[in-house]
Amino acid sequence: MNLVGGGAYLLADTLTLARTGPVLLEGFDVVLVDQNHAREAVARLDALGLTAVGSVFTHHDEWGFFLPQESGHPAWPAPARYVGAGATLTLPPAPNADAATAWIRWSHGPIYTAPLLLHAVLADIATRHRPEAVPAAPPPRVRLLEPPTMPSPKIAFFDLDATLTDHATSFHRWAGEFATRYGITLKDVDDAEVRCAGRRDRFFANLKAQYDIKTSLVGLHAQYRQRTAELVPHRPQVCTAIRSLRKEGWRLGVITNGDPAAQRLKLRSARLADLFEAVVISGEYGIRKPDADLFRIALDALDTSSAVMVGDDLDADVRGGSQAGLRTVWVSGGRERPPTGPMPDHTVPTVLDAVDLLREHTDAPLPAAA
Structure with a gap:
């Protein structure tokens, strides 16, 4: 295990599946989360600015995340187990290697991992911490855990009123x-x-x-x-800009407060209705922005844990999006941000400028605010 820049990075080319047993965690913490809450855990990692490597199924259907040492105890989605450095963690039996097919990536840098990673790393550490143990011969299925070539996720959600529409x-x-x-x-x-x-x-x-x-x-x-x-006007420039994002591979959605029938009619009046894969409207779920759960519903609709939120409302769009782990772009309309207002990752004057910003980062994740 090697710690670089505050995050845990794996020496993936040295790992093999070794014996199970108690493992002393040195130099990093681990959080284990039920697989049904894994996406929420990833969103919280993003929101906390933590660089983590892990995410693997065990036979308990948990996902494990390596964390920088002393990273604290965030409000992880229940049920979750947080194991700090200096403690021991007992490994379950190794899962079937044939099941190791999924890959995970989230927005803090090009971090990739495979499902057997947590078990492999901890088993390797367990062997190295038992001097009396005789190293076992490599198993027939030695896995070289090298990151695949994958594009950065290009997913963005837009507010409707005063952002997409006039x-x-x-x-x-x-x-x-x-x-x-x-x-x-x-x-x-x-x-x-x-x-x-x-x-x-x-x-x-x-x-x-x-x-x-x-x-x-x-x-x-x-x-x-x-x-x-x-009476919502059709703005051809906005429609053209959204289509340009789609042509460049962006997956797009809308997250808006309001009455479902009225909000969908606005999309049709603005000729935007066919340009978004997901439209999440507060009136259909009984919760409103800035409630983070509304953003999580939208993330789930596009089967992602990483996205950008573009909106004109600092509280509803920026604060709500940030709390749900999204990057945020504030469409200011020329307004100054109040000194005590939420801090967006980026500020632009119009939605067209927001589209230009996203297009500039089509081949790389939208960076967080400095």
């Missing part, structure tokens, strides 16, 4: 129609929007009371959701 224009178009319908001025609608800071419940309650609007609050909300979705 929400300001659709709202302005709706406001003009609404003012005409109820006999008030456009300034009245704009003033209510400012007073209520975008809170639709307060916005419609305020207008209804002030101008004696007879339509129910439920009806006003329903009309608003339907009509603003219909």
Whole structure:
């Protein structure tokens, strides 16, 4: 075992499958996670900035991750076993070598591993820590654990409102129609929007009371959701940019808060509906961004643990995405980030600039913020 730059790296060309038994962990920690929670564990490794090598099935259906020594005790997905340096770990019987077919990679650098890796490494260490043991002859299946040639994962999720779509224009178009319908001025609608800071419940309650609007609050909300979705403008440049990512091999999805019918109608109005493999909408799951679980649902939809999140909302998109282990790109629209606001990995003025940023990193992972 060799420790380089704070991460555990394997001397893969020296490993063979040796006998099982207690192993003293020296120079690194290990966390063992149920295979059903392996993707979540990888996301947490990313979020913590830990470089780890491991990920192997044992006969207990666990995945093992080598960690830098004293890396702490993060809130690993339950059930999980954390074994620190200086402790012992007892190996289970070696699994069938024929099952070692899967490879794993996540976003902190070009790290690859094969399913028998954890067992092989710890068995080798166990042999070297028993001086009285006579080294066994190499087994007939000596595995050279060299990293395969694999492309970097190219997966990105986009927010919808005010990121992919022009929400300001659709709202302005709706406001003009609404003012005409109820006999008030456009300034009245704009003033209510400012007073209520975008809170639709307060916005419609305020207008209804002030101008004696007879339509129910439920009806006003329903009309608003339907009509603003219909009025979303088609932006050809955005569609072209998204298609360019797809042509370069990027897999793309949408993660958005809102009513499912309205959000899907917005995608159709903007002519974006056919450009995304996965569309995850909060109203279909009962949770909203920044809840990390909504991002994990999207990761699962594309069968990945590593992706980029692009959005205009620092709390919903940047904080939520970071907590779920995604790289984040904030579409600022020219705004300054508040001193106490979440820190995105990258900041760009528009979604077109975000696409350009992703295209620059088509052949390499999008780096984290310095």
